[in-house]
Amino acid sequence: MAFVNYTDYVGHGASLGAAAPLTPYTDPTGEVWVAKGGVNGGAWKKARDVLHCSYYRNTAWTTGTSSTAFITANSGGFDTVVSDPYTIYTQAAGITIPVAGLWHFDIALGIATATANAWLAVSLRDALGNFVWAQNTIGSGTTATGLIANVSFSRPCLVNDVYRPYQSASAAIAGGTGVGFRISADYLGTG
Amino acid sequence: MSYPLYADYAPTPAPLTSGSTIQSFVDPQGDVWVALNGVRGGNWYRAINVLHSRWYRNAALTLPTGSIQAISLDTAASDPYTLYNGSVFTAPVAGLYLCGIQILATATASAQRIGGYMYTTAVAGNYCVGAQTYTASAAPIGLYAAGPVVLAAGQTVATQAITTPALAANTGYNNTYAHFDYIGTG
Numbered sequence: 001m002a003f004v005n006y007t008d009y010v011g012h013g014a015s016l017g018a019a020a021p022l023t024p025y026t027d028p029t030g031e032v033w034v035a036k037g038g039v040n041g042g043a044w045k046k047a048r049d050v051l052h053c054s055y056y057r058n059t060a061w062t063t064g065t066s067s068t069a070f071i072t073a074n075s076g077g078f079d080t081v082v083s084d085p086y087t088i089y090t091q092a093a094g095i096t097i098p099v100a101g102l103w104h105f106d107i108a109l110g111i112a113t114a115t116a117n118a119w120l121a122v123s124l125r126d127a128l129g130n131f132v133w134a135q136n137t138i139g140s141g142t143t144a145t146g147l148i149a150n151v152s153f154s155r156p157c158l159v160n161d162v163y164r165p166y167q168s169a170s171a172a173i174a175g176g177t178g179v180g181f182r183i184s185a186d187y188l189g190t191g
Numbered sequence: 192m193s194y195p196l197y198a199d200y201a202p203t204p205a206p207l208t209s210g211s212t213i214q215s216f217v218d219p220q221g222d223v224w225v226a227l228n229g230v231r232g233g234n235w236y237r238a239i240n241v242l243h244s245r246w247y248r249n250a251a252l253t254l255p256t257g258s259i260q261a262i263s264l265d266t267a268a269s270d271p272y273t274l275y276n277g278s279v280f281t282a283p284v285a286g287l288y289l290c291g292i293q294i295l296a297t298a299t300a301s302a303q304r305i306g307g308y309m310y311t312t313a314v315a316g317n318y319c320v321g322a323q324t325y326t327a328s329a330a331p332i333g334l335y336a337a338g339p340v341v342l343a344a345g346q347t348v349a350t351q352a353i354t355t356p357a358l359a360a361n362t363g364y365n366n367t368y369a370h371f372d373y374i375g376t377g
Contacts (some may be wrong), residue, residue, distance in 0.1 A: 010220065045221065046220075046221060046375070048239065048374070048375045049221065049375040049376040050375070050376070050377075051270075051377070052287055052339060052374075052375065052377055054338075054339060054341075067207050082341070083341060083377065104289065104339075104374075106337055106338040106339065108321065108322070108336065109318070110323070133288065137322070137323070137324040137325075138324060138327055139325050144226065145304070145325075146323065147323055147324060147325075148306070148321055148322045148323040148336075149322065149324075150279075150320075150321070150334070150335065150337070152291065152335060152338070179319065180318050180319065180320075180321055183340060184338055184339050186287070186289065186339050188374065190295035
């Protein structure tokens with residue numbers, strides 16, 4: 001493989017100071033870079049490598065019977081971080097998109113053991129509460145058992161778009177906890 | 192981050208002509224490159240471009256019942272570096288992988304269970320991706336579950352499923368399949 005010779009083709013400048021907000025930069029080849037004070041020493045990193053967040057629900061919770069945002073205000077939210085160096089997700093607010101582009105989202109919520117005919121609905125909605133993706137799972141009509149609903153999709157997003165997980169179930173049921181019950185957002189590219 | 196001036200900004204090693212494992216190289220800009228002897232002439236390619244694997248079930252398959260068990264996806268739709276061996280994916284380099292599984296079947300009655308999962312050695316004792324639902328009637332039913340998983344080089348992700356009672360999977364490229372996609376260093 002032969003390469004063209006480049007002279008400092010990136011050109012994003014020095015690392016950012018400790019208080020600097022997340023800042024994007026698009027280099028002359030179209031690659032998007034980001035830097036944020038206090039994260040990775042303020043150094044510039046390729047957005048596709050570092051704009052990822054992942055959390056799961058660790059503490060016990062109970063499903064709501066009407067569709068509500070799964071955030072702190074409703075005793076919900078994903079309370080344990082796996083990785084989120086640039087703070088894309090907060091339990092109080094959900095996901096806030098830091099850089100425009102194509103993003104991939106995954107949510108998984110479950111109920112441990114439900115009565116027969118139970119159901120669980122999970123969705124991701126925008127800041128106005130509009131659906132952007134949803135999945136319902138249905139329980140056995142005859143057997144009490146667990147359910148897991150998984151929302152997984154990609155979509156183009158704008159900077160500062162807000163997305164929140166929502167949930168509802170057929171009754172107040174103990175929700176699933178552990179690493180399998182999670183939310184993630186992943187920047188895939190400029191789209 | 193400051194960069195020196197480069198005359199060869201991605202000075203990858205020479206193409207591989209020996210060995211049987213994937214080799215990786217991080218260029219000065221932080222991009223991960225990979226190469227494997229015998230694949231594409233052993234040339235170096237960006238990991239984010241080529242570390243993608245998709246397999247589906249082609250032969251008839253009765254999905255496991257009784258407990259969550261491994262299922263074999265027997266046909267590669269695309270997997271130039273052979274990252275999946277028919278039941279287990281192995282990460283060739285550390286990074287963030289988007290892993291997804293779809294299970295389709297045709298229920299023979301209502302109230303039948305179907306679940307699809309992925310288990311990883313990266314999370315002890317826990318599945319990393321999964322979904323589970325029940326049938327409403329004797330009709331086709333399916334699920335898809337996906338999520339990003341941070342993996343170290345050599346860590347594995349297994350494809351697993353359960354149905355109650357045992358159901359035949361719907362086979363073919365778009366029906367019962369799994370994918371594994373490297374999406375960055377994480």
